[in-house]
Amino acid sequence: MPILSPWRSDFPALAALAADSQTYLDSAATSQKPQAMLDALLGYYRAGAANVHRAQHLPGERATRAFEEARGKIARWLNAASHDEIIFTRGATEALNLLAYGLEEHFHAGDEIVISALEHHANLLPWQQLAQRRDLALIVLPVTTSGQVDLVAAKHLIGPRTRLLAVSQLSNVLGTWQPLSELLALANTHGAITVVDGAQGVVHGRHDMQQLGCDFYVCSSHKLYGPDGVGVLYGRAATLQRVLPWQFGGEMLLQTDYYTAKFRPAPLGFEAGTPAVSAVIALGATLDYLASLDGAAVLAHEAALHAELLAGLGARPGVRVLGAPQTALASFVVEDVHSADLAHLLTEQGIAVRAGHHCAMPLLRGLGLPGAIRVSLGLYNDSGDLQRFFAALDHALEILG
Ligand SMILES: Cc1ncc(COP(=O)(O)O)c(C=O)c1O
Missing domain, CATH: 3.90.1150.10 (Aspartate Aminotransferase, domain 1)
Structure with missing residues (x-):
């Protein structure tokens, strides 16, 4: 049949x-879009575009409300503990770069960052470059012939010098789910920060951040049947406090003079400049559609x-x-x-x-x-x-x- x-x-x-x-x-590269998302995208522009978090007028209020509602929808989709744990980026790639820059000051020469041999360049290069900047060791976990991180090797390679573990949830090349709970448990034993690249995994099934227990999870809207130009960084509140802003500009600050500034906490402190308002709202509509299935x-x-x-x-x-x-x-x-x-x-x-x-x-x-x-x-x-x-x-x- x-x-x-x-x-x-x-x-x-x-x-x-x-x-x-x-x-x-070729949906693992990018997906096609449901009518519901196209309607939301066009509907936003048809009703009147406005910037978010700054305008007092009606279109501005409307855009801000829809934008923040979308943050809530993503928080619910991922079962984050709070909306404030959801940061909008340009994509999974930008979310990983945000972390590699924002966490930089916590790393010292000789510390180790652990990734796996099957990472997408987006979850390799930011750590490779951070390792070069801070004189860190980049440790690469081998992969078994079936395409999963080798847990026997991981037990030896994740240790007291491990400061951060960054691994994929679902391989974009091999289509294999990675043994996340075991890897995260190993990293937790040594107090390492954990980052999960959910760019592929998020598309298949629902994933509960509180159950998964990672510090950070990144994904892109465009693979999840949403528009491109927007990604999501989930960060557990306690660990998110350790990340410094990496881009500076409008709306991410509390106050500034010419020489000093005080920044907002997450999420807005990580969303400098005008975000992809229409795309975020349309991602929210995409999640409504997916939730209806x-x-x-x-x-x-x-x-x-x-x-x-x-x-x-x-x-x-x-x-x-x-x-x-x-x-x-x-x-x-x-x-x-x-x-x-x-x-x-x-x-x-x-x-x-x-x-x-x-x-x-x-x-x-x-x-x-x-x-x-x-x-x-x-x-x-x-x-x-x-x-x-x-x-x-x-x-x-x-x-x-
Ligand atoms: C596993 C994985 N991580 C990260 C990315 C990067 O996603 P984006 O290009 O949307 O930032 C991709 C995209 O192909 C991916 O498959």
Whole structure:
């Protein structure tokens, strides 16, 4: 029985892409958007744009209220203990840079920062650069062949010198959930600050910050069916107090003269300048839409489609899937075929997948691969998308073989 998505028609871009003969299987890079989010985005501008937290007039009040309501919706989505633990950034990348700069003064020469071998560049480079600035050691946890952080190694590598642990929740290359509770427990034993890169994980299922127990969690709206230009930094209140502002400007201060300033506490103290007002409001509407769906049905749909993807890849001789993907995506290579050539032929047939190093160059290099093809699923994908992909793959392999 082909798997259909009951939510496909909520996403107008799917029909537009189909009209362009495009099959979209790149949701891990960015997602398509529900009508509810498009309505909110346009509705905000149609009703009258205004800046937030400063204007006394009606449009300003309205924008501020909607903006802060969206903060509340995100706090509820993540089950943060307070709205004040939600900071808006430009994306997950900016949230991680905020932390690497804002926490800098807590690090001293010889301290250790621990990451894993499968991190996205966004959760590697800010720490790598901080390590260089402060003369710290960057420790890289190895990954097992199935694609999870090796916990035996982690027990040896996370220790009393560990000041910070930063790991992904769900790998954007391998589609594997990471053993977060074990890793966070190890880091907590040594009093290290914990950072979870939830850019991929946040899209699949609900994640409870109070249960997870990390200090910081970052994600991007655009992968979660929301608009681009906005990201979220969740920070546990007690740890957030240890972060210094890293960008300075309007609305993040309590008072200033020409020579000194006093800054606001979180969240506004970390939101210098005009934020992405429309995008934040539209993200709030996206969460309303997602909250209206049957979450268990969405997960079951994703799991069934993922199983179909893995079965199809597994049935093709010469195709090797990287690691043991658990959800939403699979990256693969084909014996004796360069993935760039394959990607080219897939693109020519209207299949939108991602090819290359997936912003995880050291991981791919460690696997001895210049690149791989990644197929990733959104809640709107269906068996028809996979059938078109497999037909295009077979055709491409015939040409290349
Ligand atoms: C695991 C992971 N972390 C971080 C990011 C960066 O997200 P953004 O580019 O939205 O800042 C991505 C985006 O692909 C990702 O997959």
